[in-house]
Amino acid sequence: MEKSIRIERKALTEFCAKVFECAGIDWEDALLSSTVLVEADARGIPSHGVARMIRYIRGIETGVIIPNAKETILRETPTSLAVDANAGMGFPVSRRTMETVIEKAENCGMAWGVVRNSNHFGIAGYYAMMALPHDMIGICMTNTAALGVPTFGRTVMCGTNPIAFAAPAGKERPFVLDMATTTVPRGKLEVYDRLNKPLPDGWAVDATGHPASDARQVLDDMMNRRGGGLLPLGGFGELFSGHKGYGLSMMVDIMCGMLSNGKTSPDVYDFPEAGGIVHHSFGAFKLSAFLEPAKFKSDMDELIRKLKETPRAEGCERVFVAGEKEFEAEDFNNLHGIPVDQKCHDNLDKLAEKYSIQRVAVL
Amino acid sequence: MEKSIRIERKALTEFCAKVFECAGIDWEDALLSSTVLVEADARGIPSHGVARMIRYIRGIETGVIIPNAKETILRETPTSLAVDANAGMGFPVSRRTMETVIEKAENCGMAWGVVRNSNHFGIAGYYAMMALPHDMIGICMTNTAALGVPTFGRTVMCGTNPIAFAAPAGKERPFVLDMATTTVPRGKLEVYDRLNKPLPDGWAVDATGHPASDARQVLDDMMNRRGGGLLPLGGFGELFSGHKGYGLSMMVDIMCGMLSNGKTSPDVYDFPEAGGIVHHSFGAFKLSAFLEPAKFKSDMDELIRKLKETPRAEGCERVFVAGEKEFEAEDFNNLHGIPVDQKCHDNLDKLAEKYSIQRVAVL
Numbered sequence: 144m145e146k147s148i149r150i151e152r153k154a155l156t157e158f159c160a161k162v163f164e165c166a167g168i169d170w171e172d173a174l175l176s177s178t179v180l181v182e183a184d185a186r187g188i189p190s191h192g193v194a195r196m197i198r199y200i201r202g203i204e205t206g207v208i209i210p211n212a213k214e215t216i217l218r219e220t221p222t223s224l225a226v227d228a229n230a231g232m233g234f235p236v237s238r239r240t241m242e243t244v245i246e247k248a249e250n251c252g253m254a255w256g257v258v259r260n261s262n263h264f265g266i267a268g269y270y271a272m273m274a275l276p277h278d279m280i281g282i283c284m285t286n287t288a289a290l291g292v293p294t295f296g297r298t299v300m301c302g303t304n305p306i307a308f309a310a311p312a313g314k315e316r317p318f319v320l321d322m323a324t325t326t327v328p329r330g331k332l333e334v335y336d337r338l339n340k341p342l343p344d345g346w347a348v349d350a351t352g353h354p355a356s357d358a359r360q361v362l363d364d365m366m367n368r369r370g371g372g373l374l375p376l377g378g379f380g381e382l383f384s385g386h387k388g389y390g391l392s393m394m395v396d397i398m399c400g401m402l403s404n405g406k407t408s409p410d411v412y413d414f415p416e417a418g419g420i421v422h423h424s425f426g427a428f429k430l431s432a433f434l435e436p437a438k439f440k441s442d443m444d445e446l447i448r449k450l451k452e453t454p455r456a457e458g459c460e461r462v463f464v465a466g467e468k469e470f471e472a473e474d475f476n477n478l479h480g481i482p483v484d485q486k487c488h489d490n491l492d493k494l495a496e497k498y499s500i501q502r503v504a505v506l
Numbered sequence: 507m508e509k510s511i512r513i514e515r516k517a518l519t520e521f522c523a524k525v526f527e528c529a530g531i532d533w534e535d536a537l538l539s540s541t542v543l544v545e546a547d548a549r550g551i552p553s554h555g556v557a558r559m560i561r562y563i564r565g566i567e568t569g570v571i572i573p574n575a576k577e578t579i580l581r582e583t584p585t586s587l588a589v590d591a592n593a594g595m596g597f598p599v600s601r602r603t604m605e606t607v608i609e610k611a612e613n614c615g616m617a618w619g620v621v622r623n624s625n626h627f628g629i630a631g632y633y634a635m636m637a638l639p640h641d642m643i644g645i646c647m648t649n650t651a652a653l654g655v656p657t658f659g660r661t662v663m664c665g666t667n668p669i670a671f672a673a674p675a676g677k678e679r680p681f682v683l684d685m686a687t688t689t690v691p692r693g694k695l696e697v698y699d700r701l702n703k704p705l706p707d708g709w710a711v712d713a714t715g716h717p718a719s720d721a722r723q724v725l726d727d728m729m730n731r732r733g734g735g736l737l738p739l740g741g742f743g744e745l746f747s748g749h750k751g752y753g754l755s756m757m758v759d760i761m762c763g764m765l766s767n768g769k770t771s772p773d774v775y776d777f778p779e780a781g782g783i784v785h786h787s788f789g790a791f792k793l794s795a796f797l798e799p800a801k802f803k804s805d806m807d808e809l810i811r812k813l814k815e816t817p818r819a820e821g822c823e824r825v826f827v828a829g830e831k832e833f834e835a836e837d838f839n840n841l842h843g844i845p846v847d848q849k850c851h852d853n854l855d856k857l858a859e860k861y862s863i864q865r866v867a868v869l
Contacts, residue, residue, distance in 0.1 A: 218797065220795045221615070223796055225796045225797060251584065252618075257796055280761075293816060298816060308757045310760045320757055322754075326740070343746070345746050384739055390671075390683040393828065401802060402802070404797040404802075434588060435767075442764055443760075450756075453663050454661050459658035459659075462656050463657070463749070464756075465756065
């Protein structure tokens, strides 16, 4: 892998916020959006980080994202909230909805919110983790454009539809699961295409519905809607339980597209390089509605330690707990700077030029 | 496969209830327990059906299950409930908890309940589906004894920890996902052992943590806690995202063992042939808290039809929707009788003899 360029976290966040502001987003929402993007890079998930700035700016320019669209509340109860984002940026509406969900859970023990007509909101884990300081379990899901085929199908119907689940611990790091419900994301196919490597059976199918090995072909066919697509978690057919990943993906779609009175993945279209209208779901469970939070957190510590200390398979170095790799990446990157690759850095420079603002300084 | 013996549904339910009553369970709880067991057989899930009668009776005899133990409420709010089952039968406490959760969701929009110190409760889908007639989404999870290894591990730490999720439709059947978070259940290894077939890579690991092909060896090693076990959904290592199945399994454990102030899978032991103390989680979301239920249900119909009509992979006959196979099995079995295999039938006869009650009539 090429050497990463590193940028100081605060400088990168402020630069990206400035770019959003120049594109017409109010400063507060601009800063919030860049904060979520940089958090992805910090946590070692560059696919959802500032490399997407170009895409969001294009989204604003093409009208897919409406800057400063004010969300409207469609329905509300003491425990629930249904919001229409009115095609605004995904980050601010998501953050505000999760804040309201946490407030409602504080009062009622638990709460759930759905958002329709939103845009890409970055990493789902960000919003789930918002619950942690409140001694709550946080959940976040989103639907996406259809990129996955249902079990025994050959055209895309399912989103990569991620689920994020965060639970607080005491002295250990929190448990943070943040996973797409396809076996791999589309980006993994792009990596194999660049390396000219055949795809492992179980990642994708071709236009006939057979397991695909040619990454380039799958990507072309998907782009042109000729058939083929990613396989759900569990892979091809039922032998490795691909139908479970397919079911989880539909579950996420029901909790997002369906419950928000919006659209489900088969009807969510990704505009090339600009994003598309998606739907989210946010939940919070207050620990004290069930037990003493201190007991929960010390039990979590014990479970996490047990998992870390479990005997390792021959030839394997570590057993991880969900979120652990990301927290370690974040510690490292906070210290040494947020890594961005050359292409991403070039794009940030182009954005600086476009809006006549100062380039972001490299460490 | 050998020809199944078929028994009329009502007769089978009443026979099993009678057996439970003879074993010391009050009639109402006995009937409720047998109803859930027969439902599993009816839906084509015999691993969780009346074949387990012997196991429950042994559970009662060995003191693992305490007949007619009355559950106690540990904590309660308008939206939440934490129950101690006090080692009673799993079915009645689960049904009563889900009933309370539905009642609370009717009042508050959503609700969640947890149960600790319970016993095996049959199919998780049964309780999730209880929400459907109330125009609610239902969720149910349970932890189990540890049978699965974490990613990169070689000893069991994770339960098969199923997730069930049920969402109502209008004219179509409801969407009912009911899935273990391991790639396959232990029973699948037993089938391969009987057939002397090598296990596919991705189902289980041996005592060293390498993918296992010898089903007998894995079962023996698991039984004697020498290492090895089932792989999480996604299989071995991270290539097919086994870490996601591992994460889902821990999520279920946090929502069950942890949130109920009970034990998580690493500390849940299965007493041979008698079961073990497990922990459950139940949730309900009232559709009308988010949108018009009629709109949700007609949208569900449309989504389900789209999935059914999606182009099929070459050589594949049907694309299914979660729960569809089970509803079709139930229709058939309601008409033709509930199938039980010879061994299960022999065991039912032995139970009739044991308690000097009339054998159940075969169709």
